[in-house]
Amino acid sequence: DLEALEQEGREYIMHLDKMAGLRKNRASLAEWAYTSNITKENEENRIQVQLEISQQEKQAWEETKMYRWQDFQDFSLRRMFKKYSQLGVAALPNDKYKQLMLSISGMESNYATAKICSYKNSSKCDLSLEPDLTEIFSKSQDPEELKYYWVQWHKAAGARAKQNFTEYVQLDNEAAKLNNFDDVAEWWQSEYEVPDFEKQLAKIWEDVKPLYQQLHAYVRKRLRDKYGEEVVSTKGPIPAHLLGNMWAQTWNNIESFTRPYPDKKEVDITQAMQNQNYTPLKMFRMSDEFFRSLNLTAMPEKFWKNSIIEKPTDREIVCHASAWDFYDGEDFRIKQCTTIDYEYFQTTHHEMGHVQYFLQYKDQPVVFRDGANPGFHEAVGDTIALSVSSPKHLRRVGLTSGDAEDEQTEINQLYKMGIDKIVFLPFAYTLDLFRYGVFRGKTTPDDYNCHYWRLREELQGVEPPVNRTEEDFDAAAKYHVSADVEYARYYVSFIVQFQFHRALCQIAGEYVPEDLTKKLVDCDIYQSVAAGNALSNMLKMGSSRPWPDAMEALTGQRAMRADGLLEYFRPLHEWLQAENQRTGEHIGWESSKIQYC
Numbered sequence: 142d143l144e145a146l147e148q149e150g151r152e153y154i155m156h157l158d159k160m161a162g163l164r165k166n167r168a169s170l171a172e173w174a175y176t177s178n179i180t181k182e183n184e185e186n187r188i189q190v191q192l193e194i195s196q197q198e199k200q201a202w203e204e205t206k207m208y209r210w211q212d213f214q215d216f217s218l219r220r221m222f223k224k225y226s227q228l229g230v231a232a233l234p235n236d237k238y239k240q241l242m243l244s245i246s247g248m249e250s251n252y253a254t255a256k257i258c259s260y261k262n263s264s265k266c267d268l269s270l271e272p273d274l275t276e277i278f279s280k281s282q283d284p285e286e287l288k289y290y291w292v293q294w295h296k297a298a299g300a301r302a303k304q305n306f307t308e309y310v311q312l313d314n315e316a317a318k319l320n321n322f323d324d325v326a327e328w329w330q331s332e333y334e335v336p337d338f339e340k341q342l343a344k345i346w347e348d349v350k351p352l353y354q355q356l357h358a359y360v361r362k363r364l365r366d367k368y369g370e371e372v373v374s375t376k377g378p379i380p381a382h383l384l385g386n387m388w389a390q391t392w393n394n395i396e397s398f399t400r401p402y403p404d405k406k407e408v409d410i411t412q413a414m415q416n417q418n419y420t421p422l423k424m425f426r427m428s429d430e431f432f433r434s435l436n437l438t439a440m441p442e443k444f445w446k447n448s449i450i451e452k453p454t455d456r457e458i459v460c461h462a463s464a465w466d467f468y469d470g471e472d473f474r475i476k477q478c479t480t481i482d483y484e485y486f487q488t489t490h491h492e493m494g495h496v497q498y499f500l501q502y503k504d505q506p507v508v509f510r511d512g513a514n515p516g517f518h519e520a521v522g523d524t525i526a527l528s529v530s531s532p533k534h535l536r537r538v539g540l541t542s543g544d545a546e547d548e549q550t551e552i553n554q555l556y557k558m559g560i561d562k563i564v565f566l567p568f569a570y571t572l573d574l575f576r577y578g579v580f581r582g583k584t585t586p587d588d589y590n591c592h593y594w595r596l597r598e599e600l601q602g603v604e605p606p607v608n609r610t611e612e613d614f615d616a617a618a619k620y621h622v623s624a625d626v627e628y629a630r631y632y633v634s635f636i637v638q639f640q641f642h643r644a645l646c647q648i649a650g651e652y653v654p655e656d657l658t659k660k661l662v663d664c665d666i667y668q669s670v671a672a673g674n675a676l677s678n679m680l681k682m683g684s685s686r687p688w689p690d691a692m693e694a695l696t697g698q699r700a701m702r703a704d705g706l707l708e709y710f711r712p713l714h715e716w717l718q719a720e721n722q723r724t725g726e727h728i729g730w731e732s733s734k735i736q737y738c
């Protein structure tokens with residue numbers, strides 16, 4: 142009878158889940174070995190292990206299909222079977238699977254090991270993206286120097302990846318079809334378990350665009366004031382190399398000379414950290430202490446032993462920050478090439494947020510040890526960082542001296558947060574709108590670059606510093622495109638983190654709507670056990686329930702909405718509208734004069 146069949150199914154899937162945990166542990170160890178020591182041998186070993194594991198997964202998948210799990214009564218049991226019924230890339234025949242793995246690791250190792258020659262000394266050709274080019278982009282205010290490094294990096298990391306990328310698209314789409322998806326775009330979107338995901342992304346952009354356009358207009362004016370009309374036009378897009386970041390995805394590095402009230406005290410966290418001899422380990426200890434202050438879980442012993450928090454000098458590694466779950470309930474790691482600056486202070490909290498999520502759901506079945514959706518996993522650390530970057534918290538930890546919270550200081554603070562959080566949204570939206578078009582075949586290899594820049598101009602209002610051709614492939618100059626990492630997760634994260642932050646601040650008694658002594662911009666949930674417990678209740682669920690259930694557990698809302706972000710930035714939005722009115726700055730941008738199609 143059905144009861145007995147269901148019980149048999151339960152015993153089968155729990156055993157399968159334990160085996161899956163061992164496979165994922167083995168796969169993670171092989172991938173860690175490769176990305177923390179990039180050698181041909183470690184690459185071959187990683188691919189060999191992935192191949193063996195894909196055989197075992199294929200075997201298990203054949204057995205799982207035999208069960209009539211759709212008729213089972215138990216919701217969680219059905220959900221486990223549903224997840225195990227999707228084989229993934231292992232559905233490819235061996236030779237194609239291997240080819241796909243080679244094309245992705247070819248792009249990723251090219252990105253991680255690319256070296257650029259110095260602008261000032263053409264015989265010095267050992268500059269890496271991290272920390273060298275990142276530091277130059279954070280400090281240089283020489284448009285010619287920035288243009289040189291922008292062009293060199295996009296040649297080395299972008300153009301050189303075009304062949305591998307074209308192969309990867311072909312093979313990954315074949316894998317998608319073997320999993321009953323039309324293409325990889327549909328496969329990626331299925332992770333969000335809502336039928337109208339792409340429409341939701343568009344709706345959020347519609348809600349945020351007016352605020353973005355005001356901020357874009359203000360920044361363009363301040364950049365034109367500094368670099369002149371020849372370099373920054375009055376009504377055109379902003380040249381992408383002048384925004385302090387290789388991909389123009391966050392603009393924090395131009396805060397010092399664009400902030401609204403320059404005569405208010407400079408809040409240079411990077412300088413303060415360096416003056417106080419911060420070390421990478423201190424940054425990690427401070428982040429761990431914040432999580433513990435919320436009654437969340439301390440980083441386990443193995444974390445401190447196995448993590449890599451500084452760039453090694455004796456080998457090549459993948460520097461792009463990452464957090465790792467080894468699926469054995471005790472081995473969790475972070476790998477990043479920490480530098481002592483505000484940006485990496487944020488990144489450290491971001492990565493620790495991933496590990497905290499791992500710790501909170503570690504007693505779930507392996508198949509549920511995942512974010513409620515990929516955006517949730519990206520939002521945990523950032524939500525904590527919203528408290529850490531508040532003036533109140535920075536004063537608490539001694540990174541800024543006291544300054545009365547007057548209106549001008551508050552606008553400067555919201556501006557600092559806005560050139561991080563608001564400007565990121567059109568960038569993130571572009572990256573996956575571009576790849577959706579590629580996977581759907583609307584964008585072919587002959588128009589990769591044209592379509593990429595058309596989207597970046599239309600949504601972000603930026604333009605390349607020089608003309609582009611189809612010899613270039615600028616999208617792959619961004620880690621996630623070269624590493625086959627979906628990016629809509631960050632777009633979702635930058636929206637839901639404000640919904641999480643607002644809920645946690647209310648629980649902590651730090652935010653009371655309409656109470657001017659309890660403003661959202663000043664909220665710091667540090668040491669609030671009540672907030673920590675509410676966050677823990679959501680994180681413990683992992684992916685065991687559809688994400689609207691998880692979101693409702695913490696915020697009472699079941700939908701992803703821009704209202705949290707818009708509420709947080711409302712005073713800035715009003716200020717920008719008045720300021721752009723005062724200066725008569727053109728809102729929006731006319732088409733670029735740079736050739737790229």
Ligand SMILES: C=C(C[SeH])C(=O)N1CCC[C@H]1C(=O)O
Binds near residue numbers: 390461462463491631
């Ligand atoms: C820090 C990570 C590792 Se999940 C990252 O890739 N992030 C964090 C924010 C956006 C995105 C990026 O750097 O492009």
Ligand SMILES: [Zn+2]
Binds near residue numbers: 495
């Ligand atoms: Zn992340």
